[in-house]
Amino acid sequence: MKHIVYQTSGTCSQQIDLDIDDENRVRNVQFLGGCNGNLQGVSRLVEGMKVEEVKERLGGIRCGYKNTSCPDQLARALEQAE
Secondary structure: EEEEEEOOOOEEEEEEEEEEEEOEEEEEEEEEEHHHHHHHHHHHHHHOOOOOHHHHHOOOOOOOOOOHHHHHHHHHHHHHHO
16 A cells, blocks of 8 residues: 655645555545545545546546646646656
């Protein structure tokens, strides 16, 4: 299991902690800060998903006028982890 700590940029959340298991699946996603209810939902929805699928689905999502979002930052964290 690989543990990732990612410092976010441009979002209300400040950090994402997550694991990638030996089958390249996302586990134990936790956001520090941000919209608590929404980010708990994102975390539960991606639990057990393949890294590539999470990156494809969440990469590029924007939050209002911002160029990124918490889901996009999760995709970036996974990209950086490779």
